[in-house]
Amino acid sequence: MKSTRLSLSxxxxxxxxxVFVWAVALSIMAVLVSIVVFILYKGLPVINAGFLTEIPRRMGREGGIASPIVGTLLVTALAVLLATPFGMGTAFYLAEYTRDGAVTRIIRFSAESLAGIPSIVYGLFGFIFFVMYLNLGWSVLSGGLTLAVMILPTIIRTSEEAVRSVPTIYREVSFSLGGTKWQTIRGAVFPSAVRGIANGIILSIGRSVAETAAVVLTAGSALRMPDGVFAPARTMAVHFYILASEGISMDNAYGTAAVLIILIFLINIAANMLIDRLATKGR
Amino acid sequence: MRKLKGDLPERLFFALALSSISALALITAFIFIKGAPLIAKVGLFDFIFGMDWAPGQGKYGVFPMIIGSVSVTAGAAVIGVPAGICCSVFLTEFAPVKMRNIFRPAIQLLAGIPSVVYGFWGLLFVVPAIRAYLGGPGLSILAGSVILAIMILPTVISISEVSLLALPRQYKEGALALGMTHWQAIRSVQLPAAKSGIVAAVILGIGRAVGETMAVIMVLGNSVAVPSSLLDPVRTLTTNIGIEMGYASEEHRQALFATGIVLFVIIMALNISAQYVVRRKTK
Incomplete structure (x- = not known):
């Protein structure tokens, strides 16, 4: 062993x-708590029934955030609905159908690479491909499709882990009862993996709700209530960014951020409840 | 009949699994198709090493932004990586169980907070603090580094924690049995053994920092110039796209896609090295 550089016993x-490690860990906690507390302290007084149900007026100086809330929910729902079948299908293919080979290596490489691509690049891609090339315009659909590609790797990874953690014996029992591969997956593997998969989906919902750069370039920043998937929409994160960076209304910016943080809190709590149930079930 | 029924889901899953490959291919193709002509026109060398970015005059050089991205990311790594490793050691070795159970979900929450909220918090607290105590405009490399350091913490912490937890218990027990103190065991046995996982965590954290847009767009000052100190304002590759994409058209827009290409290449290089490190570990 090397001798310690400090001349300490x-x-x-x-x-x-x-002491040092405790101090570092506690100060990281303090920073996190201070960010959340500050936003809630400033934002909670702004939130009332009107704030949640009215459409923004005068660029967001007055009125509420009803249309950004609806925009966020629509874009997120669309992204998750689109990404889930692809993500789960990939996970089942990787975990149940193949041994490691050239094809799985390429699939894995692609998924890992997608996970690392910055959201602004997704925004550029979504803009040039969905908005311009496919001519979908700035719309809920363009935003949802872009976010779907962005969250795909998260769903693949969490679903694959969930499927792999299903004990082999479940499959063996199903096969020994004469089940086909598909019957085994549907009847034995899927029910045991479903909570893990759901957790991945919840994480992806969180990512979609929080995303700004990718949606501002694809869903647009229209303030009116979106009346369908082809209408442009502004999400809460985009609304917050525009209000705060252009100094339109600090109060409404804090209020929007507080609603966002509460939403993300709830999403996290839901995910943790699922993990807990998963853990107790495994015992 | 049964065989055919078993084959159909496999083909379907395979088709779904191709989604991530096609997504990666489409993203690569469209970013390059849109951006490459401008790089060809300006010249690769002049684009990358050009010092002037003046879209109005047809000058496109991204060297100041490359320096911006590199310096902000390096700053974030210098602050965030040691803090993150410290925190993962704390969680795996020192923290009481109760504390661990509070910390883990809290870190998860930290990861879920929208990056714009971090940026805004930085603008309100970090920027004025730097202006008051260290001088300069406050909007600076240092401010961006601090915000990004906080943002990459969850990535660094969770991945290094997993690789520390994955070590066989005998490593630590053997070290302690030889009379080492707990810290000696961590420093000279556990951390070196978990090295490749920690390196992967650091690379992925750096990837997140390079790619982050919304957290730094409000705190960097965004001036296009090669900085001479940590307190100078700076513009990164991501914020260049984020700021100008809203109003750019024609050649200017192509130049932003070309900026995206530079970013994409940097990120892919980081991704591939992280995957290489992880794969070498599992072998």
Whole structure:
């Protein structure tokens, strides 16, 4: 073993390090708490029934955030509905149907690479492909499709982990009863993996709700209530960004951010409840 | 009959699994098709090493933004990586179980907060603090680095934690049995053994930092110039796209896609090296 650079006895070094590590961890916590508390402190007083149900007026200086809320929900719902079948299908294919080979390596490489691509690049792609090339315009549909591609790798990864964590014995029992591969997947593997898959979907909902750069370039920033998937829409994250960066209304910006954070809180709680149930079920 | 029934789902899953390959191919193709002509026109060397970005005069050089991205990311890594590794050591080795159960979901929540909210918080607290205590405009590399450091923490913490937890228990027990203190065991046995996982965590964290747009767009000052100190304002590749995409057209828009190409290539290089490190570990 190398000698410690500090001329401290190992026991003293141990104590110093412990204090240091605790201090770092606690200050990270403090920063997190301070961000959340600050936004809620400033934003909660702004939130009332009118704020949640009225459409923004005068660029968001007055009125509420009803249309950004609806825009967020529509874009997110569309993204998750589109990405889930593809993500789950990929996961089942990777985990149940193939051994590692050239094809699975390429699929995995693509999924991992997609996971690392920055949201602004998704925005550029969504803009040039969905908005311009497919001529969908700035719309809920363009935004949903772009986010679907963005969350696909998350759903693939979490679903594959969930499917792989199903004990082999479940499959063996199903096969020994004469079940086909498909019957085994549907009757034995899927029911045991469904909570893990659901957790991945919830994480993706969180990512979609929080995304700004990719949706502003594809769904647009229209303030009116979207009346269908072809209508442009502004999500809450985009609304917050525009209000805050252009200094339109700090109060309404805080209010929007508070609603966003509460929504993400709820999404996280739902995900954790699922993980807990998953853990107790495994025992 | 049964065989055919078993084959259909496999073909379907395979088709769904091709989605991530086609998504990656489409993204690559469309970003390059849209951006490459401008790089060809300006010249690759002049585009990458050009010092002037003046779309009105047809000058497109992204070197100041490359320096911007690199310096902000390096700053974020210098602050965020040690803090993140510290935190993962805290969670796996020092924290009482109760604390761990509060910390993990809290870190997850930290990951879910919209990046625009971080940026806004930075604008309200970090920027004025830098202006008051260190001088300069406050909008600076340092401000961006601090915000990004906070943002990459969840990535660094969760991946290094997983690789520390994955170590066989005997490593630590053996070290302690030899008379090492807890910290000596962590420093000279556990951290080196988990090295490749931690390196992957750092690379992925850096990838997130390079690609982040909305968190830094409000705190960097966005001026196109090569900075001479950490307190100078700067523009990154991502914020260049984020700021100008809203009103750019024709050649200017192509130039932003070309900026996207540079970003895409940097990210893919980071992705591939992270995947390489992880794969070498699993072998």
């Amino acid at each position: 190992p026991r003293a070094a141990e104590r110093v390090i412990k």
